[in-house]
Amino acid sequence: MLNTPTPELLEQLRQIVGPVGALDQPEDIAPYLVDHRKIFRGATPLVLRPDSTDQISQILTLCHANRIGIVPVGGNTSYCGGATPSSSGNEIVLSLSRLKRIRHVDIDNNTLTVEAGCVLAAVQQAAEAVNRLFPLSLGSEGSCQIGGNLSTNAGGTAVLRYGMARDLVLGLEVVLPDGQILNDLSDLRKNNTGYDLRNLFIGAEGTLGIITAATLKLYPLPHTYITALVAVNDPATAVELLSYLRSSGSDTLTTFELIPRIGMDLVCKHIAGIHDPFEDTHPWYVLLEATSTQCTDQLTEELSTLLVHAQDNHLVRDVLLAQNSTQRDFFWRIRESIPEAQTRAGGSIKHDVSVSISDLPKFIEEGSALCQHIAPEGVLVIYGHLGDGSLHFNINTPDAGAHPDFFAKKASLNHTIHELAHHFRGSISAEHGIGQLKRDELATFKHPVAMQVMQAIKQALDPQGIMNPGKVLSVD
Ligand code: 2HG
Ligand code: ZN
Numbered sequence: 001m002l003n004t005p006t007p008e009l010l011e012q013l014r015q016i017v018g019p020v021g022a023l024d025q026p027e028d029i030a031p032y033l034v035d036h037r038k039i040f041r042g043a044t045p046l047v048l049r050p051d052s053t054d055q056i057s058q059i060l061t062l063c064h065a066n067r068i069g070i071v072p073v074g075g076n077t078s079y080c081g082g083a084t085p086s087s088s089g090n091e092i093v094l095s096l097s098r099l100k101r102i103r104h105v106d107i108d109n110n111t112l113t114v115e116a117g118c119v120l121a122a123v124q125q126a127a128e129a130v131n132r133l134f135p136l137s138l139g140s141e142g143s144c145q146i147g148g149n150l151s152t153n154a155g156g157t158a159v160l161r162y163g164m165a166r167d168l169v170l171g172l173e174v175v176l177p178d179g180q181i182l183n184d185l186s187d188l189r190k191n192n193t194g195y196d197l198r199n200l201f202i203g204a205e206g207t208l209g210i211i212t213a214a215t216l217k218l219y220p221l222p223h224t225y226i227t228a229l230v231a232v233n234d235p236a237t238a239v240e241l242l243s244y245l246r247s248s249g250s251d252t253l254t255t256f257e258l259i260p261r262i263g264m265d266l267v268c269k270h271i272a273g274i275h276d277p278f279e280d281t282h283p284w285y286v287l288l289e290a291t292s293t294q295c296t297d298q299l300t301e302e303l304s305t306l307l308v309h310a311q312d313n314h315l316v317r318d319v320l321l322a323q324n325s326t327q328r329d330f331f332w333r334i335r336e337s338i339p340e341a342q343t344r345a346g347g348s349i350k351h352d353v354s355v356s357i358s359d360l361p362k363f364i365e366e367g368s369a370l371c372q373h374i375a376p377e378g379v380l381v382i383y384g385h386l387g388d389g390s391l392h393f394n395i396n397t398p399d400a401g402a403h404p405d406f407f408a409k410k411a412s413l414n415h416t417i418h419e420l421a422h423h424f425r426g427s428i429s430a431e432h433g434i435g436q437l438k439r440d441e442l443a444t445f446k447h448p449v450a451m452q453v454m455q456a457i458k459q460a461l462d463p464q465g466i467m468n469p470g471k472v473l474s475v476d
Contacts, residue, residue: 061179074148080435116147155431256387
């Protein structure tokens with residue numbers, strides 16, 4: 001059982017961070033009490049904004065000794081309520097936003113060491129400043145923080161080529177629940193010395209400790225971008241197109257995103273400045289991008305030739321190649337505005353699932369039929385990172401007011417889609433994590449032995465259960 005912080009303890013915590021590092025006025029703490037999607041609301045007596053690993057160590061030492069819950073927060077962009085405190089009012093929120101130094105750039109080693117509160121876009125810029133790429137890229141990159149990205153093992157739109165956040169890390173600095181600092185900021189690519197500790201904390205959503213800094217891998221900076229919006233008949237043809245491009249020896253593909261007709265319609269209707277760039281209407285689209293470190297037209301020629309062949313073979317209905325960076329940005333805006341357009345259209349019941357790429361078309365077909373049976377009034381908006389087998393299987397509310405009970409079907413729709421993903425040996429969370437949103441579903445779908453191992457790790461590292469209570473695993 002966790003304790004309620006006493007006024008004396010709150011004062012001791014304030015002392016650690018000093019006056020600029022402690023927020024306790026209602027208007028100052030309000031933004032920390034609600035998640036990005038406004039699904040979860042919590043309470044806290046104090047938000048701490050430490051500016052060093054040492055301060056975090058002192059905070060955790062004190063909270064561990066007094067059994068006080070701690071909720072770490074980065075950019076507060078979680079889709080799963082992973083950084084929102086419970087409504088108990090007993091948990092202290094710990095914001096990483098003042099820990100935002102770029103500690104070290106090592107060009108020869110191709111690595112960058114940054115603190116957890118660095119905004120992802122700032123990490124990308126620091127890499128670019130030394131002619132390198134940090135490839136993690138996602139819609140919220142202007143506000144999400146690298147510590148949160150690593151804690152949730154974020155995905156995004158370049159996973160096809162560079163992998164998830166986990167794949168981009170060499171070392172971590174972590175403050176353990178009892179306040180000890182684990183300095184595992186290795187910059188080695190080869191290091192076979194026992195258990196891989198960094199991967200315990202990546203994806204743990206702050207339930208095992210607080211990531212305070214990371215050494216990240218850098219890659220050569222691309223100089224040529226080929227971006228195409230391709231119209232296709234259906235998801236099965238999109239999968240065939242992906243295979244075709246891969247079989248043609250192209251290892252330059254970075255992005256392969258599926259967009260449905262309704263996604264195009266929604267962005268055209270709700271997002272200023274967007275129109276359908278094709279002359280004809282098409283049922284599905286793929287946004288694909290290939291990149292090369294060479295400054296050359298060869299890549300454009302290769303990809304255009306492949307797409308022309310694909311069109312001759314009826315894999316593709318139509319192709320638009322971005323002719324300049326404005327057009328490239330425009331194609332990307334179509335894809336990246338879908339979540340915003342969904343919100344403006346009234347909101348949606350969301351799923352972030354993955355199955356093997358080969359099973360995706362069947363999954364979409366079966367999942368659509370099941371959803372239409374449960375909620376025939378819902379509007380299916382299925383899109384996402386097809387190149388990684390990851391889908392945002394979302395169901396939008398129908399026209400406002402017409403079906404007031406649509407959102408009451410959320411639990412049933414969630415469970416049905418998660419059961420289907422499980423049936424396909426897929427995942428109920430491809431890239432957004434578990435947080436509090438999917439905690440109970442996780443216990444249902446994750447193998448019991450895997451759940452036991454997770455509980456054992458939690459017990460070993462955080463026996464008091466102070467770290468992000470109720471996220472990922474339930475509180476006993
Ligand atoms: C995306 O891929 C994000 O655009 C958000 O992961 C997905 O809003 C969603 O469902
Ligand atoms: Zn996504």
